[in-house]
Amino acid sequence: MYALLFAEEVVDRGALRVHAREEVYGSTLIRACAQGDINSIKALLVGFWPFVKAFETAIDARVGRMPTRPLVQRFGQSRVRAFFNEAREAVREMKDEEGSHALLWRRAADEIGVELEESSVVPGVAALLESANSDDEVEFFCWLAGTEYIAEELAAYLCHSPAFNGKFSSGRWVWGLAHLMDEHEGPSHLEIDEDLARAYHPSTDPAVVGTALFSHIRRCEKLFGEAAADVGHMLAQEIV
Numbered sequence: 001m002y003a004l005l006f007a008e009e010v011v012d013r014g015a016l017r018v019h020a021r022e023e024v025y026g027s028t029l030i031r032a033c034a035q036g037d038i039n040s041i042k043a044l045l046v047g048f049w050p051f052v053k054a055f056e057t058a059i060d061a062r063v064g065r066m067p068t069r070p071l072v073q074r075f076g077q078s079r080v081r082a083f084f085n086e087a088r089e090a091v092r093e094m095k096d097e098e099g100s101h102a103l104l105w106r107r108a109a110d111e112i113g114v115e116l117e118e119s120s121v122v123p124g125v126a127a128l129l130e131s132a133n134s135d136d137e138v139e140f141f142c143w144l145a146g147t148e149y150i151a152e153e154l155a156a157y158l159c160h161s162p163a164f165n166g167k168f169s170s171g172r173w174v175w176g177l178a179h180l181m182d183e184h185e186g187p188s189h190l191e192i193d194e195d196l197a198r199a200y201h202p203s204t205d206p207a208v209v210g211t212a213l214f215s216h217i218r219r220c221e222k223l224f225g226e227a228a229a230d231v232g233h234m235l236a237q238e239i240v
Helices: 014-024 027-032 040-045 049-063 069-075 076-112 122-133 135-156 175-182 190-200 205-234
Strands: none
Touching: 014 027, 014 135, 027 040, 027 069, 027 205, 040 049, 040 076, 040 205, 049 076, 049 122, 049 135, 069 076, 069 190, 076 122, 076 175, 122 135, 122 205, 135 175, 135 190, 135 205, 190 205
16 A cells, blocks of 8 residues: 655645636536536537546556656665555556546446547647646646546536436436545545655755645646636537
C-alpha cells in the first residue's frame, strides 16, 4: 500500500473543490445535461471521449519513466527504493481503474445510443490532452489531481439529477456512480497525485510548493471548463 511521503496537506483542497464545483455548475453544457437535454448529454459523452480514452494511456506511459534521481537526492536511496515500488503500483492501480472507467463511459454511450467516434477533438479537449503529455512531473501529477476534482464534482452533480439519469436505459449513469463510490484502501488517488507532485517539486518550502501545486491544479480545472464550453458550442447542435 502506498505510504505518503508527506503527512500534512500542502494545498487548500477545500478551495480547489469549490473551484471544480464552480466549473461544473457554471457550464452551460453540463447544466443542460442535468436538465435532461438529450443533445447535450450526447455531446458530453462524445466530446470528452478522446480525453477519457487517453487518460489510461497517459498514466500507463508514465509508470515506466518516473525519474528517480531528484527523489534520491531529496529522500535518500533506501527510502526511495521502497517508495518507488509503492508509487509504481499505485500509478498502475490508477491506470487499471481508469481503464475500467473508460469502459463505463462507453457503456453509457451505448445506453443512450450515440457513437463515440463520430466527432473530431474540439480545441478545449485538445488542450487537456496536451497537458496529459507534459514531461514535467509536477505538472503531470497536478493534472491528474485536477482531473480527480472535476470527475468527483461532475459525478456528484449529474448522478443526483433524475432528468439526466432517466435518459440512460439503465436509469443511471454508470461512469458517475463509479466515481461516487470510489473507495480505496489507504490514500485516495487525489492524495497520491498531490503527494507525488510535491515530491517532484524542487522546493522544500511548503508555502512555495503549495502555491505552485494550487496554480497547476486550478489551471487544469479551468481547462475543463473551457473544454465543456467548446463541446457545447461545437457539438451540442450537431448531434441528434
